[in-house]
Structure formats: C-alpha cells, structure tokens
Amino acid sequence: AAAGRSGVYDALIVGAGFSGLYQLLRLRDRLGLAALVLEAGDGVGGTWYWNRYPGARCDSESHSYSYYFSEELLRDWEWSERYPEQPEILRYLNHVADRFDLRRDIRFGTRVSAARHDEAENLWRVTTEAGESFAARFLITAVGCLSTANVPNIPGLDEFKGEWYHTGQWPHGGVDFTGKRVGQIGTGSTGIQAAPVIAAQAAHLTVFQRTANYSVPARNAPLSPDFLRWSKENHAEIRRVMHSTTNGHPFTISERSALDATPEERLSAYEAAWEKGGLQFRAAFRDILTDKAANDTAAEFIRAKIREIVKDPETAAKLTAFDHPFAAKRPPIDTEYFETFNRPNVSLVDVRASPIERITPRGIETRDAEHELDVIVFATGFDAMTGPLLNIDIRGRGGLRLKDAWAAGPRTYLGLGVPGFPNLFTVTGPGSPSVLCNMPVAIEQHVEWITGCIEHMRKRGLGLIEAEADAADRWVEHVNEAADATLLPQASSSWYLGANVPGKPRVFMPYAGGMAWYRGICEDVAAKGYEGFALAD
Ligand code: NA7
Secondary structure (H helix, E strand, C coil): CCCCCCCEEEEEEECCCHHHHHHHHHHHHHCCCCEEEECCCCCCCCHHHHCCCCCCECCCCCCCCCCCCCHHHHHHCCCCECCCEHHHHHHHHHHHHHHCCCHHHEECCCCEEEEEEECCCCEEEEEECCCCEEEEEEEEECCCCCCCECCCCCCCHHHCCCEEEEHHHCCCCCCCCECCEEEEECCCHHHHHHHHHHHHHECEEEEEECCCCCCEECCCCECCHHHHHHHHHCHHHHHHHHHHCCCCCCCCCCCCCCCCCCHHHHHHHHHHHHHHCHHHHHHCCCCCCCCHHHHHHHHHHHHHHHHHHCCCHHHHHHHCCCCCCCCCCCCCEECCHHHHCCCCCEEEEECCCCCEEEEECCEEEECCEEEECCEEEECCCECCCCHHHHCCEEECHHHCEHHHHCCCCCCCECCCECCCCCCEEECCCCCCCHHHCCHHHHHHHHHHHHHHHHHHHHHCCCCEEEECHHHHHHHHHHHHHHHHCCCHHHCCCCHHHCCCCCCCCCCCCCCCCCHHHHHHHHHHHHHCCCCCEEEEC
C-alpha cells in the first residue's frame, strides 16, 4: 500500500524472510495498513536467500517448517523431503510472496542503515545505505537471529591467494570445488552439513575443529505419498502438538527421566531415537536438557556411536572430546558427517590443540603446521540475535542508541519491545524463545501478537507504545532464571551466550522457558491491556 498523504507509512518492516513476509501480510491484509518492507537482498527469503552453501538444509521437519495460518497454503504446498533443502525453502517463500501478492510492498536491494525515533512527530525515520529516507508510525524489525556473518579476524586473510567464502554469504552461482584443496573452519550445524558435500567434490578437505560437537543422524529421505496425505489430513493436530511443546516441533518429549530407566531400557530408548534421527533424539527423556547426570547418559551414547563410525581412533578421539553437555549448544543433525572422516581425502585438525595463528598466501598456518589450500570456507557462524539489530544505528528517545542501551547485553520485554524505543517491535528479538524453537511457530506467534497489539491501539486511538523499564528488567531476570534451570548456559562457547564473538557481552539471550509457556505469558500480557507496556495517545 502507498504511504499516506504526508509520505508516512503506518509501518516499516525490515527484512523479507519468514517474519517480514507474514508481518506484511497481517498488517496490510488484515488491518488494512500502509506497510512497506525494506529488504537488503534482491529477493525474498532472508536466511534462505543468503545461506546457499553446499548441504544447506533446515533441521526442522518440512511439514512443520511451514506457515500454518492458511489452510489453502498448507493444502497446496508439497514438500519433497523430510528436511527441506535451501532451494526448496526459497521456492516456498517465493510461492508465498506470489500467492499473497506481497512483492508490490517490498523494496528489494534496500539495506536499512539507521532508524531514529522522532519524538516531536512520533515517527520512525529510517534511512538506507543508498541514502533514501522513509517514515512510519511503527518500526518492525524482522531481521532474523542468524543473519550477521561472523568472519573471525585472523591475521593474513587479505593476503590469501585462493578464494574464501562465509557460508552465510554464499555466491549465488555456487562454488566448484572440483580438484581443489579446501579448508573448512567451523563444526557447528552449518559446518556439519557442508563437510560431507564438499568432501564428495573436492580433491581434499581439511576440517578445522575448535570445539568437538555432538551430532545425530538426520535420516533425511524423500517423503512418501502416505506421509504427505497424513500430514495434509492432520494439520490441525500437528499444529496442536507444535503449540503445546516447549520447542514448537511436531513431536512430544518423553515424560520419563533417563535416570529412572534401567541401563538396558535407556540403551533401547536411545537406539530407537538414533534410528528415528534428527532433533527428536533429545525427546528420548524429559531431563536431558535439565539434569547433568541424565545428559551424561545421552552424551555417552553419542560418543560410543561416533567411535563405532569413525575408523581412525585418533580422529574419533578428537571428534568426541566434548567440553559441554549434549544439546547445550544447538545440536546439529547430519547426513554422514562422521562417516566423512573415513574418506581418504578428508582430514581433521584440532585447532584447540594447535590454534590457527595466521592465514598465509598459501593457506592456514596453525601453531605446528601450514595447510596449503585453494579455498577457505568459513562455517564460523553469526553474531547472533543482537548482531542484525545493532548493525542498524537505531536511536530511540533523546537519541538513545540501541548499542548503548544494550552495552551490557540485550534488554527487552518479551523479546518484542525495548524501553526507550517507542513503537519499535522486534520479531524474534533477544529474550524471545525463537532460536530454541521451530522458527515458523515462534514467528507466527510474534507476528500475530504484534498485529493484535497494533489493532488494539488503533481501536482505542492510541499512537504510542513503549516497554516499561521495570517490565524489561523483570523479563531479563526471568530469561536468566529460565536459562539457569537448564544445562544451556554450561556450553561456554555457545552463540546463545554471545561467546563466539570476541568482546560481545556474555548474556544468555534466548528465552528458555519454552514456547508454549511464553505464548501463555504473551496472551496474558495482552489480556491485561498490554501490561508492562506504557500506552499513550
Ligand atoms: P555456529 O554454531 O556458531 O558454529 C560456528 C563454528 O565455527 C563453531 O564450530 C565454532 O567453534 C567455529 N569457529 C568460530 N570462530 C572460529 C575461529 N576463530 N577459529 C576456529 N573455529 C571457529 O554457527 P553455524 O553457522 O554452524 O550454525 C548457526 C546456527 O544456524 C545453528 O545453531 C542453527 O540454529 C542454524 P566454537 O564452537 O566457537 O569453538
């Protein structure tokens, strides 16, 4: 929709991924608002537009990695595999954009660089990298949680004679590894997906591992016609399960403690979970994420599996030198990751034992060796959650910079509002459960809540909403308590804690109290007239 007479939009939305597309649809088609999406990329998709690295795939199962707001959309779209691959998700999001005629209200190739709240006019004034300006009553960030690439500052990268890429900024034409010696830094979810695919093409792959990571087989496969029929006929029930669980996935977590089971029962439960594969593994027992002794049983099972798979005992030892409880960092799932180390053209370098010292024109130099390479792949993750927001110079009341407001770590109310920043909503912001949840479930909840809030304001002629400082302080405290009730803070190198980015404040950022619980809190806040927010004309 066009901006009003004064050139002012009702809402500006930053980002055209899963969040931004749905936010546009709700504000425009449900509330009839003049909303515009500003998107840095040349197409829709967000994460799935940028992350085109080999093996890129979603770890949520495809029938759950979908919007559930439209029965027709659910009925018409058909996923091909248990886990959707990046190109298929991108096709899906393009289909959504076309089907709901969203493109006419998206400005592509438009990177937002700054946003300032103009108190006198009660407007957000947004500027782009190209110097354009926009104004709107509401500013809604839909910038994603894992969208700011983290390329480590290793001396010498400028002098490297080969090619280098970060997985989150992958060239659209792809990269041909044929005949190349490839070095991959990073063994998170991304690196674990990429390594087997790169190894199948490259002359040689050297994986540089800093922290040994657990992984469970994904057991990806084409979806059978029976499954597709079942999922279409049962989406109300699937939605009910996704909305009732802590993590928004379409499976329930066992109510049994790992410590109540006999060793034989435990083994058989883990064997069954390993065969089933994927993120469901951690649903085998209820206390895997909350009790260290329970977690140890899962960790030991996975360690034994890896030792069985990997033939070289020295490599297996490096791959299983875990320093954190299972699933305390986001647990990867894989397709033949550990098997890849049995290939003759793959080697593993433990950079904890022998740190990377510099990049030379010819490759990567660790403390005790130089590895000659033609290509370096940085699977080194993201400046998660706060990075994409702080990359925009956001200024609220009295010119308060978000960077300063968050100098000691992010401070939000519900992950949706920030004190000092009126009429700003942060979809999947820090303090929301988003990254600990199947994303589309979190996103639909956030977007619908924001839409309901704006509708509430319009009905009452209110023009201003702002999270109260006390409410944000209490929320941050609650986010910390919720994390401390789990084993999650025990992974000292986790991006949940900001630990992967040097100098970033160590604060556990996502809300670990569970998506279903969070949904209830948000509903309660709304029912109480947006308790914890100050509303004004
Ligand atoms: P992650 O999970 O942050 O993994 C990044 C990996 O890169 C991890 O193994 C890091 O080791 C490693 N890393 C980062 N910097 C360095 C340096 N300087 N030297 C050596 N190794 C380094 O990112 P992903 O992209 O894999 O996954 C992000 C999320 O996307 C994932 O959790 C899913 O939610 C989807 P570290 O563990 O820090 O020692």
